[in-house]
Amino acid sequence: MDILRFITAGSVDDGKSTLIGRLLYDSKNILIDQLEALEKQSKNKNEDGIDLAILTDGLRAEREQGITIDVAYRYFSTPKRKFIIADAPGHIQYTRNMITGASNSQLIVILIDARQGVIEQTRRHSIIASLLKMKNIVVAINKMDLVDYSEEIFNDIKAQYQLVAQKLGLPNVNYFPISAFNGDNIVEKSDKTSWYNGPTLLDFLENVEINQDKEVQKPRFQVQYVIRPQTEEFHDYRGYAGEVISGVYKKGDDITVLPQNIQTKISKIETGGKEVESVFTNQPAVLHVEDDIDISRGDFLVKTDDLPKVENEIEAVVCWLDKKELNEGNKYFIQHKSKVLKAIIKEIEYKIDVNTLEKTPINESVKLNEVVKVRLKTASPLVFDNFExxxxxxxxxxxxxxxxxxxGAVMIL
Structure with missing residues (x-):
């Protein structure tokens, strides 16, 4: 089965944690002992006698205040697909946590309180989704039970959000009228929204297309470890271990080693301890090459006819995650998967307002949670593709x- 990674986002008290709890509860992914513990700890009980938000709010402070502070990850599965859910905080001061959770997600579920409609946090999280180039957006209009399951209110909020999506260029936006507290249209269809003819939220999550054709993705493989046993049995063995980031690699392929820019061929491929003819996206593999080349951790093996960029001066959008401020001339390490290089901030070009996407000039240091466009220089060349x-x-x-x-979270332009 494939895995769908998605994140829930929304303002405080929009019901993100309750929605995840409902998905776990109604899809029978909660163990009996977990249910017993839930019943004891529940303050805000629903008709089942439990507070589903407690399933994801793991920190004591979160449970006491009824808010989400840290990104919580939960795992569940159905017969069709496995899921990894990131429950991100709704507070403005935790924007960095939101970006961290969204960076590895293939889909975002934006919750909107049916009583409030589209608010500032809705726009902020939508802007983050657009910055991170999220391909699939789910708008879950929650707490429909508190507005008498009104079709008019649902359509009004849908129209509000369509303006936001249009302005940001968000693709594939899908709308759901739900009640996480009562379970309406999450796992089972609700008879209280007879006017809604679409799928339940879980149906959609099980069937949404998340993988591009693995044959057409750009072939990218980064070395994580050089295997060189130097034993009598494996005297001449030299393999380059890593995960196929994207695309397909076959025995005999012409490849280029970057950043050295040396061409060679794949002589052998191993995965799971066995020799195979090819490997594809997300598979761990050991690649062998025909020529004796100095290849190290962090180097890329790519198809010769489809090369990424190799530069030591790059432009990027950075979300600042630290209380210590960012200034021009600051030096850092930049980690690009397995590769770690020294880098210096050459220029901070402008700040991106996460409420409007407007570019504003930099008059002072960059503070926690701010998003900026920068130009940075690395000590040696970096191998990369555009984030888009x-x-x-x-x-x-x-x-x-x-x-x-x-x-800093870096999106390379």
Whole structure:
């Protein structure tokens, strides 16, 4: 089965944690002992006698305040698909957590309180979705039970959001009238919304198309580890282990080693301890090449006819994640999957207003949660694709040299 990674987003008290709890509860993914613990800890009980939000709100402070602070990940499966859910905070000061959770997600579920309609946080999370080039957007209009399941209110909010989606250029937006508290249109169709003819939320999540054709993706493989046993049994063995980031690799393919820009051929492919003829996206593999080349951790093996960019000066959008401010001239490590390089911020061009997407001039240092366009220079060439073309090879993180903290989420332009 394939895996769908998705994130829930919305303002405070829109019901994100309750929605995830409902998905887990109604799809029978909660164990009996978990149910017993839920019943004991529940304050805000529904008709089943439990508070479903507790399933994802793991921190004590979250349970006491009834809010989400950290990104919580939950896993469940149905006969059709496996799911990894990121429950992101709704508060403005946790925008960085939202971006962290969304960076690995293929789909975003934006919750809107049916009583409130589209608000500032809705627009902010939609803008983040557009910045991260999310391909699928689900708008779940929640708490329909508190507006008497009104079709008019649903259509009005849908029209409000369509204006936001149009302005941001969001593709594939789907709308659902739900009640996470009561379970309407989440796993089972609700008879209270007879005017709604679409699928339930779970039906949609089970069937939405998330994978591009694996044959047409740009072939990208980054070395994570060089296997060189140097034993009598494997005296001449030299394999390059990693995960196929995208595309297909076959025995005999012409490849280029980057950033060295040396051409060779694949002589052998192994996966799971066995020799195979080909490997494709997301498969772990060990590639062998015909020539003796100095290949190290972080180097890329790519098809010769479809090369990524190799540059040591790049433009990028950065979401700042640290309390220590960002300034021009600051030095960091940049980690691009397995590759770690030294980098310096050459220029901060402008700030992106996450409420309007407008570009504003930089008058002072960049503070926590702000999003900026920068130009940075690396100590040696970086191998990358544009973030818009490939999220996997177009993202990176900035790391503080002294504390080793991750301080910036980077989307390479």
């Amino acid at each position: 073309d490939s999220r996997n090879t177009g993202n990176a993180v900035l790391i503080d040299e002294t504390s080793n903290s991750t301080v």
